[in-house]
Amino acid sequence: RVQRVPATEAQGRIHTSTATVAVLPEAAEIDFELKPEEIRIEVCRAGGPGGQGVNTTDSAVQVLHIPTGTIVRCQDGRSQQKNKEKALNILRSRLLEVKQREEAEKYAAHRKSQIGSGGREEKIRTYNFPQNRVTDHRIGLTLYNLDRVMEGDLNELISAMQVADLAERLKESASTA
The missing domain is CATH 3.30.70.1660 (Alpha-Beta Plaits)
Incomplete structure (x- = not known):
């Protein structure tokens, strides 16, 4: 005062x-990597339009992140490899978003503890x-x-x-x- x-x-x-006044550390970049042992990939036949191409090939991919239980299913493309890459990218994005939200909440709690009301x-x-x-x-x-x-x-x-x-x-x- x-x-x-x-x-x-x-x-x-x-x-x-x-x-x-609040003295806080700088926010660090969050490095996030999917470990192969933490994910389970399943392939199956896609559904919907596409006729024989969809009905006869295992092109749909479902990726499960075991620690969080997050599931991503992708059947957009005709290629299993492209669907797998897309599903992994979506999963990585979702997990990174959760991690960033947790870091932001931790940062806000630390700041609030310093400045109070x-x-x-x-x-x-x-x-x-x-x-x-x-x-x-x-x-x-x-x-x-x-x-x-x-x-x-x-x-x-x-x-x-x-x-x-x-x-x-x-x-x-x-x-x-």
Whole structure:
């Protein structure tokens, strides 16, 4: 939370702003490969229009991905090989889509855990410019050197956070032991 009196404020009122920050890893490319032992390929005669060509040759292909139970059936072409390639490509696309959706959900959950709702009850630190004050609400620390903190002198803040973190860890280990 930032509290300041803007230069454009004629009556000297304090304006309050909030910001949330999330530090997340870059999303990696998902590499997906179908392993031969994870798929079962079945061939059969296709149905529908096509006459003798369809009725007498095993040109339809059905591919089962055993771990997920996903089934793809292809009987578009007259060639079994082309139908097999097409079915494998469709299966790969579907499985990749599921994997991407899972990664996106995991990423969103990680982000939400860092920023929460962004509401007033979740404030971590207040920067009060009129009073030259920084307050860290998690550890109850108030410093009257906002100008130095804004210039990057965070040593006091960091050391106080480290002491509080160590105390919290000791308290947790004592309660579990």
